[in-house]
Amino acid sequence: MKLLLIPDKFKGSLTSEEVSKAFIAGVEKAGVEFTSHYIKASDGGDGFMNAVAHYKPCVSVQVISENPIGKPIQSYYLYSQEANSAFVELANASGMELLTPEDRNPMLTSTFGTGLQIKDAVQKGIKNVYIGLGGSATNDAGIGIAQALGYSFLDENGKKLKATGASLSQIKSIDDTDVLEGLKQVKFFAINDVTNPLFGENGAAHVYAAQKGASEQMIKELDFGLKNLDRIVFKKYNFQNAKLPGSGAAGGVAYGLKTFLGANYFSGIDFVLELSGVNDLLSKERFDYLITGEGKIDEQTLNGKLIQGVLALGARENIPVIAVCGKLAIEKEELKKRGIFDVFEIQDYTKDLAYNMKHAAGLLTAKTTEYFKLLKK
Incomplete structure (x- = not known):
């Protein structure tokens, strides 16, 4: 057998x-x-970088970052010189496991720390960035990442908002005048295997926010905020990504990566299986x-x-x-x-x-x- x-x-x-x-x-x-x-595999969530490192020669790049509630932490991503690529795991700086149960509240958490990792990679001249999604403590639709890269999200008075789940419903405009130089020369890939849309009964908040510490009322507020962000994005850029399968991944981070960084969605299991050489194996055995x-x-x-x-x-x-x-x-x-x-x-x-x-x-x-x-x- x-x-x-x-x-x-x-x-x-x-x-x-x-x-x-x-x-x-x-x-x-x-x-x-x-x-x-x-076969060591991952769907893009926790363990993504371990799976990549198992099959691809990489070095670890250390970054001073922030955890989901803004406390400084030592974090890292992987760099492959051969492919001039960075491999970032969302859970490494924005993961639920970084917080105590008492601190888990997707109204107050942010992906800003992951944005700092991506910023470091872009500033180092890395041209391909793969972000493994999953295990996040957040429901901010990736505005934390976007804010770390120079985007600003403003309320009705033009005041800059904190990039948290609670702020999503207050966003009235987006300012992209200070976006990090060189961002458009980088290719981004959102690695995940969920198919949820951004909002609605199958969206990020209704399906995943409860396990991140959200109450029923918070879930309703977060879902409303996700809809609001999609409206504001459409008003600013004249496109919508909310209904794309997978946009609800990791509290909507996939949506944010697609919207603000032009990321392509890539199946996590397909990505890692390709790295593993399983297709060659199955052609022989x-x-x-x-x-x-x-x-x-x-x-x-x-x-x-x-x-x-x-x-x-x-x-x-x-x-x-x-x-x-x-x-x-x-x-x-x-x-x-x-x-x-x-x-x-x-x-x-x-x-x-x-x-x-x-x-x-x-x-x-x-x-x-x-x-x-x-x-x-």
Whole structure:
């Protein structure tokens, strides 16, 4: 049996490498004869730079930046001299994991810190900037990034606003006279795999803001602010990007990158799989199963995350996909309709979340052994 493993991390519990190792240990214990190949992947979210560095020679560029609530932090991005390209991970300076639960409030957070990283890359003469989206603590539609690069967002009195989610509804005009020199000579790419529009019931605020600390009232205000920004952008530039699939990624950062930097959207899983050389691998070898997974599989999993990209790869190559997860929050039959051959969850229902996260590797190995003993019968 040949297995191709392309799992996501189990957030807060296991890295993708640890998921693969625990899974392989389980197959070994099941007494199955097999070979395996692991692909380190990312959908553009947390772990994007690690995946890039795994396949591409890069150096780390250190930058004094700001976290989502404006506190100075040491951050970094990757630079490839060979491609004259920078690889920026949104979560590195604007991520939710940088804040305590008490500080998570998308009305008050900003992507300004990520903008400082991009500014550093542009000023160094780097001509291609890839921004991996995901894991953000923000819902500012990328105005924080834009502000760091010289854009100003003004209220009805012409006063400059802070680039936060709360300011979106107050924007009456945009001033781009001080935009960073050389910005138009740089190509930008927004790397992500979600398909949400900017606003509306499937938009950035309604789908993602709650997990960033927003109340129901905040979600309504943020959604209104996103609509307002789109109106002001149309008034200023005579174009609209809000309805483009993916514009709602990372609290609307994809929209901001497209609108203010002319970024192209690029599928995260496709980007990393291309880097990994998986297409060459599949042209030479035939695999019996494609293994993927993440901490929680739910409706969002099927809305453009890494697993969806793996499913597309499996369908293209006619390889059955088996998914593993900590918690399964969607009917198995629904997943099978979407192309998953099978799925199993590893959590021990007699224990609490903390126990399951701490012992995820052992639970995954045990469940995998159990599954493959049945599979080989």
